[in-house]
Amino acid sequence: MQLPNPSAIQRILLIRLRHIGDVLLTVPAIRSFREAFPKAFITALVNAGTEEMLTDNPLLDEVLVFDPQWKTLPFGQRVQQELGFLRQIRRRRFDLAVNFTEGERGAFLCMISGARYRVGLFSRKEKTGWKRFAFQQIVRIPDWRAHIVEQTLEIPQALGLPLRDRRVEIFYSEEDQKKLNHLLREEGAGDQSLLIHIHPTSRWLFKCWRDDGMARIIDALQEREGVQVVLTSGSDDRELKKIHNILNFCRTQPINLAGKTTLKQMAALSRRSLFFIGVDTAPMHIAAAMGTPVIALFGPSGEFNWGPWGEGHVVIKKDFDCRPCGQDGCQGSKRSRCLEEISDDEVLEQALRFLEGARRSATCGSP
Numbered sequence: 001m002q003l004p005n006p007s008a009i010q011r012i013l014l015i016r017l018r019h020i021g022d023v024l025l026t027v028p029a030i031r032s033f034r035e036a037f038p039k040a041f042i043t044a045l046v047n048a049g050t051e052e053m054l055t056d057n058p059l060l061d062e063v064l065v066f067d068p069q070w071k072t073l074p075f076g077q078r079v080q081q082e083l084g085f086l087r088q089i090r091r092r093r094f095d096l097a098v099n100f101t102e103g104e105r106g107a108f109l110c111m112i113s114g115a116r117y118r119v120g121l122f123s124r125k126e127k128t129g130w131k132r133f134a135f136q137q138i139v140r141i142p143d144w145r146a147h148i149v150e151q152t153l154e155i156p157q158a159l160g161l162p163l164r165d166r167r168v169e170i171f172y173s174e175e176d177q178k179k180l181n182h183l184l185r186e187e188g189a190g191d192q193s194l195l196i197h198i199h200p201t202s203r204w205l206f207k208c209w210r211d212d213g214m215a216r217i218i219d220a221l222q223e224r225e226g227v228q229v230v231l232t233s234g235s236d237d238r239e240l241k242k243i244h245n246i247l248n249f250c251r252t253q254p255i256n257l258a259g260k261t262t263l264k265q266m267a268a269l270s271r272r273s274l275f276f277i278g279v280d281t282a283p284m285h286i287a288a289a290m291g292t293p294v295i296a297l298f299g300p301s302g303e304f305n306w307g308p309w310g311e312g313h314v315v316i317k318k319d320f321d322c323r324p325c326g327q328d329g330c331q332g333s334k335r336s337r338c339l340e341e342i343s344d345d346e347v348l349e350q351a352l353r354f355l356e357g358a359r360r361s362a363t364c365g366s367p
């Protein structure tokens with residue numbers, strides 16, 4: 001499909017109905033549309049709970065939020081909510097609609113948008129079925145091992161759009177920064193404190209490392225190196241319980257902001273920190289987007305798809321033949337041997353290397 005002259009594309013709909021990290025990693029693809037259509041009104045459509053990845057981003061004019069929880073409402077209320085949402089989309093009279101997500105809901109919304117030009121991203125083996133009627137052009141992902149950023153860039157590349165800037169960025173407000181600073185001061189961290197951001201949890205526990213190992217890293221950094229560790233997590237009870245277990249293993253007392261920050265405040269924390277330690281989860285991608293060096297521990301998921309995007313990051317993993325398996329722990333146990341056998345020393349050695357680099361940079365940058 002050949003797109004018309006940019007002046008003929010006035011309104012663009014970009015659909016990414018996935019999880020938090022997926023939405024954030026779409027930013028380079030969004031940028032390519034902005035560069036190709038600088039005067040267009042560009043709307044992103046995402047699931048509720050992921051919108052903070054794109055709000056305040058100057059590449060976009062609007063972020064629409066679809067709430068998957070509407071399906072839990074009584075039938076009449078669900079129909080009312082979803083029909084109202086469809087009317088919102090139709091009223092905007094999009095010229096171009098793009099679906100970056102495999103699955104039926106995004107394809108349906110793309111089709112119902114009424115856009116004259118509609119494009120969809122498909123995996124190598126995905127069957128089109130009825131969805132072939134939703135799009136004028138279907139773009140296949142040629143390499144399933146490519147990073148998610150590169151996969152989403154397949155659409156603008158297929159349309160001949162510019163791909164000059166592959167940076168992932170997230171934006172937060174001055175109010176987010178103030179709130180984060182207030183939380184830190186309440187916990188005794190001054191403006192000059194040397195902080196290390198650790199996010200040891202995931203909504204999928206099989207992606208998490210050992211609690212005792214994480215506690216040893218925290219103690220070593222705080223006792224021997226004189227830095228302050230800040231712990232974060234989601235507000236889910238399972239994640240908070242994991243943080244509690246880690247704290248029980250600790251001899252020292254890190255700052256505990258678990259469940260207390262928004263995603264944007266978490267971004268502000270990563271920006272202020274010397275580096276980030278965590279597992280394959282959205283805050284890892286947020287830290288990388290802030291330009292903060294990341295130490296990422298990977299187990300069942302593939303770092304080739306989901307590793308921290310950009311330069312200066314390190315992935316720690318075990319080269320087992322069975323990984324990445326994508327399974328919820330070994331034999332469904334919710335515990336992943338490939339993660340649990342990462343040694344404390346491997347992680348601490350890399351953390352000390354990052355800390356030495358941060359201190360060296362600070363010394364070189366001082367007057």
